[in-house]
Amino acid sequence: MSIQLDPRLSLVASFVRPGRVLADIGTDHAYLPVFLVQTGRCPRAVASDLREGPLQNAQQTVREHGLEERIQTVLSDGLDALAPFCADDVVLAGMGGILIAELLARASWLRDPAVRVIAQPMSHAEDVRLWLFQNGFTITDEACAVDGRHCYVAMAAQYTGEATAPSPALPYGGLLFGRGDEAAARYLNQQLSRLQKRHDALLRAGKDPGEVERLRAVIEDFERRMHPC
Numbered sequence: 763m764s765i766q767l768d769p770r771l772s773l774v775a776s777f778v779r780p781g782r783v784l785a786d787i788g789t790d791h792a793y794l795p796v797f798l799v800q801t802g803r804c805p806r807a808v809a810s811d812l813r814e815g816p817l818q819n820a821q822q823t824v825r826e827h828g829l830e831e832r833i834q835t836v837l838s839d840g841l842d843a844l845a846p847f848c849a850d851d852v853v854l855a856g857m858g859g860i861l862i863a864e865l866l867a868r869a870s871w872l873r874d875p876a877v878r879v880i881a882q883p884m885s886h887a888e889d890v891r892l893w894l895f896q897n898g899f900t901i902t903d904e905a906c907a908v909d910g911r912h913c914y915v916a917m918a919a920q921y922t923g924e925a926t927a928p929s930p931a932l933p934y935g936g937l938l939f940g941r942g943d944e945a946a947a948r949y950l951n952q953q954l955s956r957l958q959k960r961h962d963a964l965l966r967a968g969k970d971p972g973e974v975e976r977l978r979a980v981i982e983d984f985e986r987r988m989h990p991c
Contacts, residue, residue: 765797773907785849792820810838840865859886863893882916888933895926904937906945931983
Protein backbone atom coordinates (compact mmCIF):
# COMPACT_ATOMS: atom_id res chain seq x y z
CA MET A 763 0.00 0.00 0.00
CA SER A 764 1.42 3.36 -1.03
CA ILE A 765 2.07 6.18 1.41
CA GLN A 766 0.09 9.36 0.81
CA LEU A 767 1.59 12.57 2.18
CA ASP A 768 -0.38 15.52 3.50
CA PRO A 769 0.25 18.99 1.95
CA ARG A 770 2.86 19.88 4.55
CA LEU A 771 5.05 16.84 3.92
CA SER A 772 4.36 16.94 0.17
CA LEU A 773 5.96 20.38 0.12
CA VAL A 774 9.01 19.08 1.97
CA ALA A 775 9.26 16.08 -0.38
CA SER A 776 9.25 18.38 -3.40
CA PHE A 777 12.54 19.93 -2.23
CA VAL A 778 14.38 16.58 -2.04
CA ARG A 779 16.60 16.09 -5.08
CA PRO A 780 15.99 12.96 -7.17
CA GLY A 781 18.57 10.24 -6.76
CA ARG A 782 19.93 11.55 -3.46
CA VAL A 783 20.15 9.75 -0.12
CA LEU A 784 17.80 11.29 2.46
CA ALA A 785 18.17 11.82 6.20
CA ASP A 786 14.87 12.65 7.90
CA ILE A 787 15.51 14.11 11.35
CA GLY A 788 12.58 13.78 13.76
CA THR A 789 10.97 11.28 11.42
CA ASP A 790 8.09 10.18 13.72
CA HIS A 791 6.23 7.57 11.59
CA ALA A 792 8.81 7.73 8.76
CA TYR A 793 6.13 8.64 6.22
CA LEU A 794 8.47 10.98 4.33
CA PRO A 795 11.40 8.58 3.81
CA VAL A 796 9.07 5.68 3.01
CA PHE A 797 7.25 7.79 0.40
CA LEU A 798 10.48 9.02 -1.20
CA VAL A 799 12.06 5.56 -1.36
CA GLN A 800 8.80 3.89 -2.40
CA THR A 801 8.32 6.30 -5.30
CA GLY A 802 11.92 5.96 -6.44
CA ARG A 803 12.91 9.56 -5.75
CA CYS A 804 15.52 8.41 -3.20
CA PRO A 805 17.50 5.16 -3.44
CA ARG A 806 18.05 4.98 0.32
CA ALA A 807 17.21 6.92 3.47
CA VAL A 808 18.03 7.33 7.13
CA ALA A 809 15.12 7.97 9.51
CA SER A 810 16.04 9.27 12.96
CA ASP A 811 14.13 10.32 16.04
CA LEU A 812 15.01 11.39 19.57
CA ARG A 813 12.56 9.07 21.35
CA GLU A 814 12.06 5.30 21.36
CA GLY A 815 8.28 5.49 20.81
CA PRO A 816 8.35 7.47 17.56
CA LEU A 817 11.32 5.45 16.32
CA GLN A 818 9.37 2.23 16.89
CA ASN A 819 6.50 3.75 14.88
CA ALA A 820 9.00 4.51 12.11
CA GLN A 821 10.37 0.97 12.20
CA GLN A 822 6.85 -0.44 11.92
CA THR A 823 6.08 1.75 8.88
CA VAL A 824 9.34 0.69 7.22
CA ARG A 825 8.58 -3.01 7.86
CA GLU A 826 5.01 -2.71 6.59
CA HIS A 827 6.35 -1.47 3.27
CA GLY A 828 9.22 -3.96 3.04
CA LEU A 829 11.92 -1.30 2.99
CA GLU A 830 14.18 -2.52 5.82
CA GLU A 831 17.12 -2.91 3.42
CA ARG A 832 16.81 0.63 2.11
CA ILE A 833 15.78 2.70 5.15
CA GLN A 834 17.95 2.73 8.26
CA THR A 835 16.37 3.86 11.53
CA VAL A 836 18.54 5.58 14.13
CA LEU A 837 17.86 6.78 17.68
CA SER A 838 19.45 10.22 17.71
CA ASP A 839 19.22 13.67 19.26
CA GLY A 840 19.09 15.63 16.04
CA LEU A 841 21.99 14.60 13.82
CA ASP A 842 24.29 13.71 16.73
CA ALA A 843 24.25 9.93 16.20
CA LEU A 844 24.33 10.06 12.39
CA ALA A 845 27.57 9.41 10.54
CA PRO A 846 28.88 12.52 8.76
CA PHE A 847 27.89 12.60 5.08
CA CYS A 848 25.48 9.69 5.53
CA ALA A 849 23.00 11.62 3.39
CA ASP A 850 22.93 14.18 0.58
CA ASP A 851 19.64 15.86 1.54
CA VAL A 852 18.88 16.44 5.22
CA VAL A 853 15.32 17.23 6.30
CA LEU A 854 14.39 18.84 9.61
CA ALA A 855 10.61 19.17 9.62
CA GLY A 856 7.81 19.48 12.14
CA MET A 857 9.77 21.17 14.93
CA GLY A 858 10.33 24.73 16.09
CA GLY A 859 12.71 27.04 14.31
CA ILE A 860 14.87 27.66 17.37
CA LEU A 861 15.43 23.92 17.78
CA ILE A 862 16.18 23.47 14.07
CA ALA A 863 18.85 26.18 14.24
CA GLU A 864 20.40 24.50 17.30
CA LEU A 865 20.50 21.11 15.57
CA LEU A 866 22.04 22.56 12.42
CA ALA A 867 24.76 24.26 14.47
CA ARG A 868 25.81 20.92 15.99
CA ALA A 869 26.41 19.17 12.63
CA SER A 870 29.49 20.73 11.04
CA TRP A 871 29.41 18.33 8.08
CA LEU A 872 26.37 20.16 6.74
CA ARG A 873 28.79 22.95 5.78
CA ASP A 874 29.50 21.31 2.44
CA PRO A 875 28.14 22.60 -0.90
CA ALA A 876 27.13 19.05 -1.88
CA VAL A 877 24.69 18.74 1.03
CA ARG A 878 21.20 20.25 0.87
CA VAL A 879 19.44 21.29 4.07
CA ILE A 880 15.63 21.27 3.93
CA ALA A 881 13.90 22.91 6.87
CA GLN A 882 10.19 23.08 7.65
CA PRO A 883 9.84 24.98 10.95
CA MET A 884 6.49 24.96 12.70
CA SER A 885 7.29 28.28 14.39
CA HIS A 886 9.98 30.97 14.39
CA ALA A 887 11.13 30.36 10.84
CA GLU A 888 13.06 33.62 11.15
CA ASP A 889 15.50 31.88 13.50
CA VAL A 890 16.27 29.27 10.85
CA ARG A 891 16.72 31.82 8.07
CA LEU A 892 18.88 34.05 10.23
CA TRP A 893 21.10 31.12 11.27
CA LEU A 894 21.51 30.11 7.62
CA PHE A 895 22.37 33.68 6.56
CA GLN A 896 24.89 34.14 9.35
CA ASN A 897 26.62 30.77 8.87
CA GLY A 898 27.41 30.83 5.18
CA PHE A 899 24.33 29.14 3.73
CA THR A 900 22.28 30.39 0.79
CA ILE A 901 18.55 29.72 0.70
CA THR A 902 17.96 28.39 -2.81
CA ASP A 903 14.21 27.78 -2.73
CA GLU A 904 11.28 28.48 -0.46
CA ALA A 905 7.54 27.86 -0.72
CA CYS A 906 4.35 27.47 1.31
CA ALA A 907 1.59 24.90 1.50
CA VAL A 908 -1.88 25.40 2.94
CA ASP A 909 -3.66 22.61 4.81
CA GLY A 910 -6.99 23.73 6.25
CA ARG A 911 -6.40 26.71 8.54
CA HIS A 912 -2.65 26.16 8.63
CA CYS A 913 -0.02 27.61 6.34
CA TYR A 914 3.36 25.87 6.32
CA VAL A 915 6.69 27.09 4.97
CA ALA A 916 9.64 25.02 3.79
CA MET A 917 13.05 26.10 2.56
CA ALA A 918 16.08 24.51 0.90
CA ALA A 919 19.60 25.78 1.54
CA GLN A 920 23.19 24.90 0.70
CA TYR A 921 26.52 26.02 2.06
CA THR A 922 28.46 28.63 0.08
CA GLY A 923 30.71 29.95 2.83
CA GLU A 924 29.44 33.48 2.34
CA ALA A 925 27.74 34.91 5.41
CA THR A 926 24.98 37.44 4.73
CA ALA A 927 23.86 40.45 6.73
CA PRO A 928 20.17 40.45 5.78
CA SER A 929 17.85 43.43 5.66
CA PRO A 930 15.49 43.69 8.68
CA ALA A 931 12.57 41.80 7.10
CA LEU A 932 14.45 39.11 5.17
CA PRO A 933 14.64 36.61 8.06
CA TYR A 934 10.85 36.86 8.38
CA GLY A 935 9.95 36.37 4.71
CA GLY A 936 12.94 34.95 2.91
CA LEU A 937 12.38 34.10 -0.74
CA LEU A 938 8.61 34.30 -0.29
CA PHE A 939 8.76 38.02 -0.99
CA GLY A 940 7.85 38.41 -4.65
CA ARG A 941 6.61 34.85 -5.22
CA GLY A 942 3.11 36.07 -5.84
CA ASP A 943 1.22 32.85 -5.14
CA GLU A 944 -1.71 32.70 -2.74
CA ALA A 945 -0.04 30.47 -0.15
CA ALA A 946 3.03 32.71 0.10
CA ALA A 947 0.83 35.81 0.38
CA ARG A 948 -1.14 34.20 3.19
CA TYR A 949 2.04 33.30 5.07
CA LEU A 950 3.52 36.77 4.66
CA ASN A 951 0.33 38.43 5.87
CA GLN A 952 0.33 36.18 8.94
CA GLN A 953 3.94 37.07 9.67
CA LEU A 954 3.27 40.79 9.29
CA SER A 955 0.26 40.58 11.60
CA ARG A 956 2.36 38.76 14.23
CA LEU A 957 5.07 41.41 14.04
CA GLN A 958 2.59 44.26 14.31
CA LYS A 959 0.85 42.72 17.33
CA ARG A 960 4.17 42.23 19.10
CA HIS A 961 5.25 45.79 18.30
CA ASP A 962 1.94 47.30 19.45
CA ALA A 963 1.89 45.29 22.69
CA LEU A 964 5.38 46.45 23.67
CA LEU A 965 4.60 50.03 22.70
CA ARG A 966 1.43 50.11 24.83
CA ALA A 967 3.25 48.57 27.77
CA GLY A 968 6.11 51.04 27.48
CA LYS A 969 8.60 48.17 27.54
CA ASP A 970 11.87 47.47 25.71
CA PRO A 971 12.14 50.56 23.47
CA GLY A 972 15.08 48.98 21.63
CA GLU A 973 12.93 46.02 20.58
CA VAL A 974 10.08 48.36 19.62
CA GLU A 975 12.45 50.25 17.33
CA ARG A 976 13.79 47.02 15.83
CA LEU A 977 10.29 45.73 15.13
CA ARG A 978 9.32 49.03 13.53
CA ALA A 979 12.27 48.72 11.14
CA VAL A 980 11.29 45.12 10.35
CA ILE A 981 7.66 46.09 9.68
CA GLU A 982 8.62 49.00 7.42
CA ASP A 983 11.01 46.82 5.39
CA PHE A 984 8.41 44.03 5.32
CA GLU A 985 5.74 46.33 3.90
CA ARG A 986 8.14 47.70 1.26
CA ARG A 987 8.97 44.19 0.14
CA MET A 988 5.32 43.11 0.02
CA HIS A 989 4.26 46.19 -1.94
CA PRO A 990 7.24 47.40 -3.98
CA CYS A 991 6.77 50.59 -5.98
